[in-house]
Amino acid sequence: MGTYGYISIIAMVCYGFMLLMFLAAKKNKIVNSFLVVLTGLLLWTGGSAFMRAQFWPHYAFWYQVSLFGILLLPYAYYRFILAFGGAREGMTGKIYLAAMLTCLVLNIWNGVFLACPELVEKNGRPTFVYDIKPTILVLFFLVGAFLLHLFVILVRICKANPNMKVQYDPIMFGVVVLFAGNVLISLPVLSGFPVDVLSGVINVFLIFYALTRRHLFRLQMLASSGLCYGVGFLFSVIVFFNVAPYLQKVLHLEMDKNMTVFALVFAVIFLVIYALFTFLWKLLVRNVFVKEEVHQAEKIKEFSSAISKTLDLQEILNQTIHVLKELMDVGNIYICMQDASGQPYRGFASDQPLNDLAFSLEEENPMIQWLAVHDEPLIYREFRYTVEYKSMWESEKHQLDKKHIRYCAGLKDGDCLAGVILITAPSSKKGLVYDEVQLISSVTSVASIAIKNARLYEKACIEARTDEMTGLLNRKYFYEVLNEEFEKNKEASLALAIINVDDFKLYNQLYGVKEGDICLQQIAAIIRSSVGDSGYTARYGGKEFAVLLPKYDLFSARNLVESIAKQIFVMNNRRTDMKLKAVTVSAGISAAPYAARNVKELMENVDLAVYHVKHSGKNGIQVFDTMFRNNNAQGYTRDRAHIYREYETTIYALTAAIDAKDHYTFSHSNNVAYYATMLATALGMNEDMIEIIRQAALLHDVGKIGIPEYVLNKPGRLTDEEYEIIKGHVEASIDIIRHLPSLDYVIPAVIGHHERYDGKGYPRRIAGEDIPLTARILCIADSFDAMTSRRCYKKAFPLEVAREKLLLDAGKQFDPDIADVFLKLLDENRLEINEDYNEIVDKYALPAVEIEIEKFISSVMTTMRTQEDSEGFDFLTGLPMRNRGEKLAAEFMQQDNGYLVFLDMDNLKKINDIYGHKAGDRALKLLGSLLLEYAQHSVVCRLGGDEFLMFVPNVSKENISEIVSGILQKFEERKAEDVEIRHASVSAGICETAKGASFEECYTKADKALYYVKQNGKGDFFFYQQMEQEKNTDHGTGKDLAMIAKTLRESGNYTGALDLDYREFAKIYEYMNHLGERYRYRCYLVMVTMDTTPDYVMYIENIERALESMEQAIRQKIRKVDVCTRYSSMQYLIILFEADETKIPKVMDRIFMQYYKQYDKRNFIPKYEYIPIMDDSKDMPLNEVPK
Secondary structure (H helix, E strand, O other): OOHHHHHHHHHHHHHHHHHHHHHOOOOOHHHHHHHHHHHHHHHHHHHHHHHHHOOOOOHHHHHHHHHHHHHHHHHHHHHHHHHHHOOOOOHHHHHHHHHHHHHHHHHHHHOOOEOOOEEEEEOOEEEEEOOEOOOHHHHHHHHHHHHHHHHHHHHHHHHHOOHHHHHHHHHHHHHHHHHHHHHHOOOHHHOOOOHHHHHHHHHHHHHHHHHHOOOOOOOHHHHOHHHHHHHHHHHHHHHHHHHHHHHHHHHOOOOOOOHHHHHHHHHHHHHHHHHHHHHHHHHHHHHHHHHHHHHHHHHHHHHHHHHOOOOOHHHHHHHHHHHHHHHOOOOOEEEEEEOOOOOOEEEEEEOOOOOOOOOEEOOOOHHHHHHHHOOOOEEHHHHOOOHHHHOOOHHHHHHHHOOOEEEEEEEEEOOEEEEEEEEEOOOOOOOOOOHHHHHHHHHHHHHHHHHHHHHHHHHHHHHHHEOOOOOOEOHHHHHHHHHHHHHHOOOOOEEEEEEEEOOHHHHHHHHOHHHHHHHHHHHHHHHHHHHHHHOEEEEOOOOEEEEEEEOOOHHHHHHHHHHHHHHHHHHHHHOOOOOOOOOOEEEEEEEEOOOOOOHHHHHHHHHHHHHHHHOOOOOEEEEOOHHHHHHHOOHHHOOHHHHHHOOHHHHHHHHHHHHHHOHHHHHHHHHHHHHHHHHHHHOOOOHHHHHHHHHHHHHOOHHHHHOOHHHHOOOOOOOHHHHHHHHOHHHHHHHHHOOOOOOHHHHHHHHOOOOOOOOOOOOOOOOHHHOOHHHHHHHHHHHHHHHHOOEOOEOOOOHHHHHHHHHHOEOOOEOHHHHHHHHHHHHOOOOOOOOOHHHHHHHHOOOHHHHHHHHHHHHHHHHHHHHHHHHOEOOOOOOEEHHHHHHHHHHHHOOOOEEEEEEEEEOHHHHHHHHOHHHHHHHHHHHHHHHHHHOOOOEEEEEEOOEEEEEEEOOOHHHHHHHHHHHHHHHHHHHOOOHHHOOOEEEEEEEEEOOOOOHHHHHHHHHHHHHHHHHOOOOOEEEHHHHHHHHHOOOOOHHHHHHHHHHHHHHOOOOOOEEOOHHHHHHHHHHHHHHHHHHOOOOEEEEEEEEEOOOOOOOHHHHHHHHHHHHHHHHHHOOOOOEEEEEEOOEEEEEEOOOOHHHHHHHHHHHHHHHHHHOOOOOEEEEEEEEEOOHHHOOOOOEEEEO
16 A cells, blocks of 8 residues: 555544544534534545555545545535524535536546546555546636635625634635645646645534634533444454554465464454554543543532532622632632612622722623523623623723733523633733633532522521511611620720600501501611611611610710611601691600610610600600619509509590580590490400590590580581591591500500491591401490480480480491390499489599599589570670570661671681681681670670671661671781681671561672682672662763773772682683683793702791781782782792792892792792793693792
């Protein structure tokens, strides 16, 4: 075969080795296309080797096989490049394949392109000589053109992905070498030398370089033992057939003579050669390929074992950095972690203690988004050519580039990206090692599982240590922290504060548990933000919070708690969806070592301080010190019974106030207390509960102090509106009780005493045993006394009727079991009905001071009641009541001429709603005093509610006009002294009466005149006869029209802007709108809003003063043609007629400057916004201007 034959054999063996290697790999499109390349190379080199060895059947056959392989290679490379680059195959490749097959068939038939070489002897050795014909240029042209097309495709792929060029370079250089070798074989000077096969050997090394250094494919399959044995066998056969002839000559063995010995010897020789090559090949594979992988696998196994034994996140990250540094030649390693979803990834750990970790990667960073979606690591140099990199901000690129980032890998927690590993290169010039990508992937996979477990453990620890609803520390863990901090701060100060929410049970009862939870969460957020990192916060109990402040003294701790209390008080002011009551807190503070020697003593001292605040009116802060303890030691050892008794005077003072308002309610409350306590005793309740029920009964109707008398004592049936007012006494009672020292324990009974067992009661409409037991007891006692007592609207029911009512409503209104017990008490005559109350008091053993108070109040009220019943006078205004006044007026009208005047208080309901009934009562008293002052020889009475009647005899029209206008004018002057009644006014209707006229007829006419005034602006008076005259008069005459105009001018004689109520303002607004549409007048609607500063605690006197100042400023500083009104409690509306928009800011500046002159405090900040008054401006944006 000669020396040249060995070149072909070497190339064939190498290609065969690679083919075996890829046959053992997992198949895909790229692997299959590379197998075609290797098959072509093997056919070419194998055919050349077998031709030179002149194997069977003939060397010409192996020549054609070799030629087929070399012609197949361009198409095979074409398929491989397209598959590797992800491009689609076109028609060009198929055309080339068809052309090559055609040329091959023609060449086999007559050797038209390159005939089979001729075998000749040169120097005693067989040599193959090719007869080169010009027609071979056809093959070179086809192959060259196709290769040129292949290079064009390759350039296009590399432009799309520049990273592929690094991997393609060795392969394409090998293709060029192959083509050049086959071209050079046609040169005469190289005749007989297998330069083509030599180019194939060079191509082998280029492919090997691409596989190993450029990582064209992964070579994990080299560790296969079957592959090692296969390669050893292949080499053994080749070596054996080449060595056997020489051994035969040396050993002088002839096959025909010594067949047995020949076979045995050569079998042993083959086995020795096979064993030797197999051992050498396995050793080569183990040392070159497998050794590094085994080392890496061992390290990763050790790493996995180490982090599986810990749940400390910091230790896991440190172990991850350590194993990466040990297995890879890299620079620095940074690990960034995300605290919570939506937060940035901040520097958390590094391989060097001095590395800068003050950087972060935003969650929206395109690189972070890529890592979140993909599981494999990212090669930063390749990432720079992607669209994601180009979409990054320049600052983000610079941040990564300056660190010379080499790899980026994600640490996953399930589907979420928990962290990012950034690995830098030791030198920016070092090339990529693609095996490192797989290594990083393996390490991050193991680390991700450990991080997930660590986070689950951390979450479990947090849940075990924190309160679920508020997120603060729970009581158990807080005790651990308290003990630890106490030990740490033995030589320093340690302050402890307990913050207790006042009336929180009431809050839940009024607004529901859900709102209560929101309240606690808001309080927790305020405490957490106020304390920050300077201390610890915990939910100490249901409505209690604890604050532990290391290094804080008592003064600093008190300042902090005061700030927290102020924030809690105003937190509900920000609610826009519903109006909630303000929340107050009672707080106690103590500190070690000043007032406590150990943890237990510290806790006890703080509890004592909180207890002191609770029993001193709530809503306060008490700092505990040794003097406080000494002064209050005895006070806290008093028994519970005495604690209940110390509030008796407060309770009876409230019931006396009720008695002054309503004569019935006082005795009713005492009766209910008697019935309820007797029923509670019969139910076997303990003394504490009986005492609570007694106090709840005495206070259950205290809210009626705010109910208007005309509603409370109305003799007829209540309207729906009046019934809603009556129902409001329950919540009013609660609002009063909550301000009493430590009487909140009666609230459940008071708030539920009008609930029904079937759920149809009020205010919460709860049913069955959801109603507190104490409330169910009060319900029966309250209903029974109401049925058996005389009222202004009903007579007392007989005892039998009341008993029957209790029996019928058991299970509906009343708890059936409790009703049975009460009926049993009645049947056994154990209850005293309608007896003198003093006897009940004596039997109940009330203190003497309360008995004297009751006797005094009862005697006074009896005297007043007797006077009112006998004389018929209104207790509030001092005027005769309706029956007496109407009777006197009718008698006077039978004797004299005169005028009947019907007066009405305007806006009384508005005053009651905004400022309360006390303000409304002051307005009524003012009008009553003016009527007495101006009508000394007249009949005056209060008809009821806001209505009054006056009959003035023997006066002229001018005189009555002077009297009525004087009353209205004086009322306007005097109401200005009381800011809460400034919206009140008086309207009057007047009817002239003749001697002997019918009172009912004149009353109706005066009422019609009053109605006319009400419909035309209020705050004025009008004569009924003038109405009749207007109906019967022709208004078309100039004289009448001039008179009307004069009257209108005089009636509209006002100063400043026109100040209307909202309904009248709305009519003016609609009129202005129509006027603007018709005549294109430009009018503007301005809204002024009074905002408060965030930290301001509002007081009613400051609010009223600020609002009054703003109202006066508006009236004074806008024109008489402009109109204004109060829109809501904190807003005003203004209509600017024919205004220049550019001057509106100046107008508002004048108003605000005047406001600040009258009200110098800056806790209310006015702002305004305006829009044109035109229908087509509804979609225009508001022009908002804060001041």
